[in-house]
Each structure stands twice: as structure tokens, then as C-alpha cells.
Amino acid sequence: MPVRADFPRVYPKLQPRRNVSAGDNSTFGTRTGLRQREIRSRLEEKLSPKDQVAIRMRSDLNQAIALLQKADPASVQAALKLLQGTVFSFSMKVCGHREDAEDTMQEVLVSSLPHLAKLEDSRALSVWLYTAARNRCWRSRKRHSYSRSVALEDLMPNDAELADLLASATASPEEQTLHAEDHQMVHAAVLELPPQYRIVLVLHDMEELETDEVAQVLGLKPGTVRVRLHRARLLLRQEMDKKLRGLHRQAHSEKAKARESARARRTPTCTEIFANLSEYMDGRLEAKTCDQMKTHIEACPACLAFIRDLKAAIDRSRSLRIPMDSEVGQSLRRMLAEEYLRLLKNGETLAHR
Numbered sequence: 001m002p003v004r005a006d007f008p009r010v011y012p013k014l015q016p017r018r019n020v021s022a023g024d025n026s027t028f029g030t031r032t033g034l035r036q037r038e039i040r041s042r043l044e045e046k047l048s049p050k051d052q053v054a055i056r057m058r059s060d061l062n063q064a065i066a067l068l069q070k071a072d073p074a075s076v077q078a079a080l081k082l083l084q085g086t087v088f089s090f091s092m093k094v095c096g097h098r099e100d101a102e103d104t105m106q107e108v109l110v111s112s113l114p115h116l117a118k119l120e121d122s123r124a125l126s127v128w129l130y131t132a133a134r135n136r137c138w139r140s141r142k143r144h145s146y147s148r149s150v151a152l153e154d155l156m157p158n159d160a161e162l163a164d165l166l167a168s169a170t171a172s173p174e175e176q177t178l179h180a181e182d183h184q185m186v187h188a189a190v191l192e193l194p195p196q197y198r199i200v201l202v203l204h205d206m207e208e209l210e211t212d213e214v215a216q217v218l219g220l221k222p223g224t225v226r227v228r229l230h231r232a233r234l235l236l237r238q239e240m241d242k243k244l245r246g247l248h249r250q251a252h253s254e255k256a257k258a259r260e261s262a263r264a265r266r267t268p269t270c271t272e273i274f275a276n277l278s279e280y281m282d283g284r285l286e287a288k289t290c291d292q293m294k295t296h297i298e299a300c301p302a303c304l305a306f307i308r309d310l311k312a313a314i315d316r317s318r319s320l321r322i323p324m325d326s327e328v329g330q331s332l333r334r335m336l337a338e339e340y341l342r343l344l345k346n347g348e349t350l351a352h353r
Helices: 033-045 049-070 073-095 098-112 122-140 159-167 173-180 183-192 195-206 211-218 222-244 254-261 268-275 277-281 287-299 301-318 326-345
Strands: none
Touching (some): 049 122, 073 195, 098 122, 122 211, 183 195, 183 301, 195 211, 222 277, 268 287, 277 301, 287 301
16 A cells, blocks of 8 residues: 555644644744644544543533532532542542542542632643642552653564564454453553553543643653653553453464564664654654654654554553542532532632632
8 A cells, every 4th residue: 555645644643632622822833833733723623532532621620610610509519520530530540449549539629629719720720630639649559669760772662573563454443443442451551551651641641731731740840751751652552562462463373474574674763763753743843853754654664553553552541431430429529519618608718709
């Protein structure tokens, strides 16, 4: 199959993801801003379900703020339901234990009551909630592996793995859909990541925070966030590959793998591109560098196969949804709503407008 020249249209998900949301006028640099806006306008015409989810996540927080400002029992309970879902889902992805996640959700929301009225935009609210939830999660779990780092070279595919990826590139849509819907497997893969990488992946790719927001939540420099994010994505791809191995990929014959081995030689340029894929996929490179990478990728079957596999792992993580027990949430919401309204009435909240 010939490689099409219009790479952004062939692989739209490799282009900037967050900038498709309405009202977001940010750019990635003076030389690439116009180009990224043009890409964004094309993507806005046909949003995928995952992009729609990304927009809804921030919309939920905006809706919660609007409901809180109505200051009536029904609206406050509806707002708290949205906040409960956000904190619980995040805590499950980071902690991995339902009891810990429920305790984190309750503690964070209780401590947030005096502050909610002053948080007037979704960015401030998300940073506050995720910071509080992150602190509570780390206190509740052992941190023996927190400082374990992973070398970038250890995350690069070798020629044998690239040959396997090329041989498995013909997986049917039914097979790919089945994998994408296996939320237990995705959740297990995320929890295998060392905590300092896992939390960056969860905040950036799964909870849809921007790099600067992740840096604020974690107390890191944005550059450190980007380094950890790329390693986290590569680690996730490895973990997903381990869990998928033995299913469809094992069905490929040694003959098929041997046939692809000649196309799977990793060149120094491939290695350099693999090391910078997150910057490329998130649209953070200068136009010239981006064009150079695109030229190589379009002509390199091994790079295309690896990018597809990495993108598939990222998309699966973004699709992970962990609902909360409705009965547990309902009783807590009622109690928290009563306390929030009491604080408002007595003037004990901060800067309620």
C-alpha cells in the first residue's frame, strides 16, 4: 500500500489532541501556531469519541462550578456528583484499590468544601482537586518503588520486536476493538508503571491536564513532566504488549515474522525519532523538525508500526473509565451538600461570590 503524503489526515491522532477543544487559542510556538490552528480546525469537524470525552471532562468541572453557584440543594448535589466521579476515577487509576479510592474521594471532597466557592474556573478546580487527591493517594500506599527510574534505551523496541509489530499490523478491526474494550487489562497495565511515571500518564493522558497543570500538581518543572510522560507512554506500550502477547500476536507464524525482518531494521534515525515521539505526537516540535521526522516516518515501515502500537496503547488508556458505586456516592453527596450550604449560610466558605 503506498504511503499517502498527507500524514496528518492518515494519522490525525498523532496531531495535537487538546487543542481541538472549543475556546482554546493556545499555540505551540511562533513558527507553528498557524499550522496547528489549521490542523485543529480540520479535526474539530470530525471529533472522535475519545476527543469528545476529553472535552466533556473539562466541561464537567465547568458545569460543577455553575451548579455550585446556584447554591440550592439539588444543584449542589449534582455538582458534587460530578466532582465525586472525577476524584474517584483518578484515585482508582493511581492507587488501584477501590477502598483507598473511596477514602480518598471522601477526604478530598470534605476538605474541599470551604474552598469550592472561590474556585471559579475549571483549571483552578482541577489543579486543586488533583493535588489533594495525589497527596492522599501517596499517603495511603507504600512508596518503595517511587524513585525507580527507567532508562530510555530500555524502552526502545529491538529489531525482533519491530518485525513482530510489522507482522501483526494486519490485525482485524474486530481484534483491535476487543483489545480496546478490555478495561481490566488496560487498568492492570497502568498500575504496573512505576508511580512517578504512572501519575504523569494519568494526569496528562487520562485526565486531560495540560503539561503546565501536571507540573503544578506534582511540583515539577514542565520539562521533567515531558520526560516522564514519554517514558510512561513507552512503558505502557511495553506492558500492553506483554498482556496482548499470547493472544493475536502469537498467532503470527515465524515465516511471517521472517518476511518482515528485513523491513524492521532500526536505524539511528529511527532511534532518535522514537526518543522524541511524544513531542511529535503532541505537536510541540518546530515546523522544520516536524517535517523532517514526518518524511522519515512516511518512508519507514518500522517507524509506522511502532507509532501505531504506541498510539494504540495511549488510546486504550484514554478510554479507561472506572465508575463509582452509586449508593456509596449518594449518601455522601447528601451529607456534603448539607454541610456546604451550612458553610455558605454562615459565611464560612472562602470568597463566595
